[in-house]
Amino acid sequence: xxxxxxxxxxxxxxxxxxxxxxxxxxxxxxxxxxxxxxxxxxxxxxxxxxxxxxxxxxxxxxxxxxxxxxxxxxxxxxxxxxxxxxxxxxxxxxxxxxxxxxxxxxxxxxxxxxxxxxxxxxxxxxxxxxxxxxxxxxxxxxxxxxxxxxxxxxxxxxxxxxxxxxxxxxxxxxxxxxxxxxxxxxxxxxxxxxxxxxxxxxxxxxxxxxxxxxxxxxxxxxxxxxxxxxxxxxxxxxxxxxxxxxxxxxxxxxxxxxxxxxxxxxxxxxxxxxxxxxxxxxxxxxxxxxxxxxxxxxxxxxxxxxxxxxxxxxxxxxxxxxxxxxxxxxxxxxxxxxxxxxxxxxxxxxxxxxxxxxxxxxxxxxxxxxxxxxxxxxxxxxxxxxxxxxxxxxxxxxxxxxxxxxxxxxxxxxxxxxxxxxxxxxxxxxxxxxxxxxxxxxxxxxxxxxxxxxxxxxxxxxxxxxxxxxxxxxxxxxxxxxxxxxxxxxxxxxxxxxxxxxxxxxxxxxxxxxxxxxxxxxxxxxxxxxxxxxxxxxxxxxxxxxxxxxxxxxxxxxxxxxxxxxxxxxxxxxxxxxxxxxxxxxxxxxxxxxxxxxxxxxxxxx
Amino acid sequence: xxxxxxxxxxxxxxxxxxxxxxxxxxxxxxxxxxxxxxxxxxxxxxxxxxxxxxxxxxxxxxxxxxxxxxxxxxxxxxxxxxxxxxxxxxxxxxxxxxxxxxxxxxxxxxxxxxxxxxxxxxxxxxxxxxxxxxxxxxxxxxxxxxxxxxxxxxxxxxxxxxxxxxxxxxxxxxxxxxxxxxxxxxxxxxxxxxxxxxxxxxxxxxxxxxxxxxxxxxxxxxxxxxxxxxxxxxxxxxxxxxxxxxxxxxxxxxxxxxxxxxxxxxxxxxxxxxxxxxxxxxxxxxxxxx
Numbered sequence: 001x002x003x004x005x006x007x008x009x010x011x012x013x014x015x016x017x018x019x020x021x022x023x024x025x026x027x028x029x030x031x032x033x034x035x036x037x038x039x040x041x042x043x044x045x046x047x048x049x050x051x052x053x054x055x056x057x058x059x060x061x062x063x064x065x066x067x068x069x070x071x072x073x074x075x076x077x078x079x080x081x082x083x084x085x086x087x088x089x090x091x092x093x094x095x096x097x098x099x100x101x102x103x104x105x106x107x108x109x110x111x112x113x114x115x116x117x118x119x120x121x122x123x124x125x126x127x128x129x130x131x132x133x134x135x136x137x138x139x140x141x142x143x144x145x146x147x148x149x150x151x152x153x154x155x156x157x158x159x160x161x162x163x164x165x166x167x168x169x170x171x172x173x174x175x176x177x178x179x180x181x182x183x184x185x186x187x188x189x190x191x192x193x194x195x196x197x198x199x200x201x202x203x204x205x206x207x208x209x210x211x212x213x214x215x216x217x218x219x220x221x222x223x224x225x226x227x228x229x230x231x232x233x234x235x236x237x238x239x240x241x242x243x244x245x246x247x248x249x250x251x252x253x254x255x256x257x258x259x260x261x262x263x264x265x266x267x268x269x270x271x272x273x274x275x276x277x278x279x280x281x282x283x284x285x286x287x288x289x290x291x292x293x294x295x296x297x298x299x300x301x302x303x304x305x306x307x308x309x310x311x312x313x314x315x316x317x318x319x320x321x322x323x324x325x326x327x328x329x330x331x332x333x334x335x336x337x338x339x340x341x342x343x344x345x346x347x348x349x350x351x352x353x354x355x356x357x358x359x360x361x362x363x364x365x366x367x368x369x370x371x372x373x374x375x376x377x378x379x380x381x382x383x384x385x386x387x388x389x390x391x392x393x394x395x396x397x398x399x400x401x402x403x404x405x406x407x408x409x410x411x412x413x414x415x416x417x418x419x420x421x422x423x424x425x426x427x428x429x430x431x432x433x434x435x436x437x438x439x440x441x442x443x444x445x446x447x448x449x450x451x452x453x454x455x456x457x458x459x460x461x462x463x464x465x466x467x468x469x470x471x472x473x474x475x476x477x478x479x480x481x482x483x484x485x486x487x488x489x490x491x492x493x494x495x496x497x498x499x500x501x502x503x504x505x506x507x508x509x510x511x512x513x514x515x516x517x518x519x520x521x522x523x524x525x526x527x528x529x530x531x532x533x534x535x536x537x538x539x540x541x542x543x544x545x546x547x548x549x550x551x552x553x554x555x556x557x558x559x560x561x562x563x564x565x566x567x568x569x570x571x572x573x574x575x576x577x578x579x580x581x582x583x584x585x586x587x588x589x590x591x592x593x594x595x596x597x598x599x600x601x602x603x604x605x606x
Numbered sequence: 607x608x609x610x611x612x613x614x615x616x617x618x619x620x621x622x623x624x625x626x627x628x629x630x631x632x633x634x635x636x637x638x639x640x641x642x643x644x645x646x647x648x649x650x651x652x653x654x655x656x657x658x659x660x661x662x663x664x665x666x667x668x669x670x671x672x673x674x675x676x677x678x679x680x681x682x683x684x685x686x687x688x689x690x691x692x693x694x695x696x697x698x699x700x701x702x703x704x705x706x707x708x709x710x711x712x713x714x715x716x717x718x719x720x721x722x723x724x725x726x727x728x729x730x731x732x733x734x735x736x737x738x739x740x741x742x743x744x745x746x747x748x749x750x751x752x753x754x755x756x757x758x759x760x761x762x763x764x765x766x767x768x769x770x771x772x773x774x775x776x777x778x779x780x781x782x783x784x785x786x787x788x789x790x791x792x793x794x795x796x797x798x799x800x801x802x803x804x805x806x807x808x809x810x811x812x813x814x815x816x817x818x819x820x821x822x823x824x825x826x827x828x829x830x831x832x833x834x835x836x837x838x839x840x841x842x843x844x845x846x847x848x849x850x851x852x853x854x855x856x857x858x859x860x861x862x863x864x865x866x867x868x869x870x871x872x873x874x875x876x877x878x879x880x881x882x883x884x885x886x887x888x889x890x891x892x893x894x895x896x
Contacts, residue, residue, distance in 0.1 A: 054698075058698075060697075060698030060701070060702075062701065062702075062705070107876075107880050108876075108880065110880055111879050111880060111883065113696070113697045113698075114634075114638075114640050114697040114701070114839075115879045115883060117640065117697065117698060117701050118640060118831055118835065118875060118879065119875065119876060119879050119880070121831075122828075122831070122832075122872045122875035122876050122879075123876060125828060125868070125872045126869065126872040126873060126876060129866075129868055129869055129872060132865065133865050133866060241824065242709075245702075245705055245709075248702065249702075252702070284713070284716035284717060284720070284721055285713060285716065285717050286713075287709050287712050287713040287716060288709070288710060288712075288713020288714060288716065288717060289713070290706075290709055290713075291706045291707065291708070291709025291710035291711075291712070291713050292706070292710060292713075293706075294702060294703075294705065294706030294709065295688065295703060295706035295707060295710065298692055298695075298699055298702050298703045298706060299688060299691060299692065299703070302692075302695055302699060
């Protein structure tokens with residue numbers, strides 16, 4: 001802890017903050033300089049708040065000043081009503097902004113990418129228009145005039161300076177807390193691959209809405225004070241699209257997704273903004289300067305200052321230590337049986353009932369006129385390794401997607417342990433004990449193998465979200481699983497440095513972190529070499545011996561027939577036949593479905 | 607009679623919105639970029655028109671091909687110089703880039719022409735055509751008709767010409783189009799130039815219809831996004847239908863509840879993107895969580 005405090009990454013920002021705090025003492029009677037620094041701090045507060053949803057989760061909002069405006073109006077309206085200074089309503093401003101963000105977020109966060117950007121702008125304009133029209137409450141386009149605070153005139157802007165300074169520090173604390181929590185890790189996972197994040201149990205809706213609400217709090221709190229600082233609130237000033245873009249520019253310059261980047265960016269852009277207004281002697285040319293800066297930053301510094309600097313110093317430091325080469329065979333020959341009690345624990349407390357762990361009943365899924373899955377019923381027996389095969393276009397993948405929750409069937413039901421999960425979201429299925437891997441692996445590429453393994457979540461709860469990223473027994477359990485699979489050497493490697501086959505093993509390891517009762521493998525053997533297929537089979541077998549049930553969708557028929565105890569064959573969206581590998585191997589219907597008449601499906605038996 | 611008057615006016619305005627929005631929707635279809643600078647292109651072209659008209663007194667309508675060419679060239683330059691390098695960074699960054707371009711254009715206009723309203727007033731500016739009880743001011747009438755003609759020409763061009771087919775192919779599947787010899791970059795540059803050229807035409811029409819002011823590009827982009835979202839991103843016929851619908855609503859709202867008029871555009875964007883992201887007839891652009 002002491003060491004951590006002594007590192008330059010902590011010392012430098014704290015020293016700079018202390019220097020900033022002393023400014024009004026060192027340079028007394030400097031109204032103008034203070035007002036510029038207040039503008040910088042406000043920008044830093046907003047950029048840092050924005051960073052929580054847009055930097056961490058990757059949902060770029062271009063209308064975030066809507067929450068500043070809400071804070072301003074909350075302060076102005078209620079301050080008038082209750083006859084107190086709006087700035088004392090700072091916590092209320094934060095609260096109201098958070099509530100509005102939850103309401104708005106549960107609607108707008110359904111959209112992604114372009115659509116989300118446009119929606120945030122439209123929401124800003126809509127609320128601006130409402131503020132203009134709702135005259136009895138907001139004073140219409142003229143807005144509301146706010147009386148100056150009670151303190152003595154000689155104090156000038158200094159009290160405001162310290163209030164904004166305090167809000168900025170609290171915002172940094174909030175941002176730091178979020179980034180070090182499971183919530184922060186989950187948001188980064190969402191930015192990397194939202195579908196995958198859901199598949200490993202992250203309730204993406206709750207996570208995004210929470211981040212959106214938290215990101216609004218600093219805006220709302222600062223807004224209540226800012227209104228009084230300006231001594232008036234009006235719709236055009238409060239809900240300003242240009243201010244929204246400037247704060248994004250600040251976060252961009254400093255570095256999205258980092259703790260200090262948005263703060264530094266706030267000061268850089270705040271100063272630049274003031275400078276261009278002074279030099280260009282007026283607001284007209286300021287727009288031109290801001291536009292130029294924005295274009296230059298997007299073109300040449302898209303990652304931002306801090307990440308670019310740290311990347312640069314890292315490559316200088318690590319020039320000699322390239323990614324460590326790890327021999328393939330070390331995986332293949334790794335100890336296969338280590339202590340696996342950790343992996344077993346879910347099976348021991350298995351809450352699922354019935355003979356069939358997973359069952360589909362009369363499932364139909366159509367796309368346009370195509371009945372991809374046409375009334376399929378089948379069950380996966382507890383403790384089995386079940387195969388699902390069929391020629392291309394037979395409906396395997398569609399059925400698989402209905403089981404995992406990517407699709408909702410048009411009719412029919414999906415049961416997990418006898419309970420209907422047809423309408424459950426992807427993460428709920430993961431929480432209930434259904435794990436899955438992807439045909440093309442979807443690891444979080446820039447994260448290390450260990451970080452990938454501690455990302456999965458077994459439940460959604462407030463406690464889980466605020467827990468530290470590496471707290472609890474997860475890390476120990478992740479290491480055990482890596483050991484079990486012979487992957488311990490890779491712990492600190494970024495996932496993207498691994499071969500495709502190795503990534504498949506890591507993805508299986510990641511799913512095991514959910515302590516699943518049943519694991520659905522989507523073409524586990526495709527695109528990997530025979531040594532790794534061998535390794536994978538032995539991992540699946542030993543997990544199965546310990547009680548995990550598997551469903552394998554696969555084109556590698558020899559693998560399916562050697563591994564599975566039960567095989568279902570799909571053709572034309574229907575179950576063609578089911579049986580033991582021996583029965584399937586000799587079934588003329590199967591041979592015909594796959595290869596046409598007059599073909600044979602002789603496979604070597606080991 | 608007032609209703610008929612408003613309706614005719616709405617159709618003319620709708621035609622102009624349709625033309626302007628077709629540029630946005632074309633650029634989105636081929637490049638996957640939401641061009642938030644389209645409003646600024648439009649206002650920029652309107653100022654150029656004003657400048658030429660003030661200095662020469664020429665009939666502004668004659669400037670339509672010139673402005674189309676000028677804005678097309680500017681658009682092509684912006685694509686090749688800036689946008690092409692940012693597209694791989696994803697939608698958030700391209701929107702920011704185009705916002706930056708819009709601010710630069712607005713800033714240039716601010717500095718060059720000052721922040722006062724300018725109007726182009728040719729001699730037919732104040733006269734109108736009276737048909738029965740309906741009064742049609744000539745600027746609106748001419749602009750509306752020109753907008754419809756240009757829109758139909760654009761649609762036919764995209765539909766039937768080889769270049770148009772190549773653009774549509776590239777819009778549907780850039781990789782597939784590349785395999786049959788259509789360069790995605792060339793198609794994208796061409797589409798962006800064409801979209802900007804449409805704004806060039808629109809700028810002339812704008813200049814003879816309304817007083818112009820640099821910051822009005824925000825109002826325009828709000829309207830255009832509303833039209834494009836309702837019509838469905840990437841669909842020109844969709845944009846045309848949406849433009850007529852929204853133009854009508856706006857015209858009636860302006861007559862009866864003027865302060866609420868813009869809500870149709872903002873509200874449409876919110877509702878459509880949340881509940882029917884493919885709009886009336888476009889492709890589904892909202893990526894849902896798997």
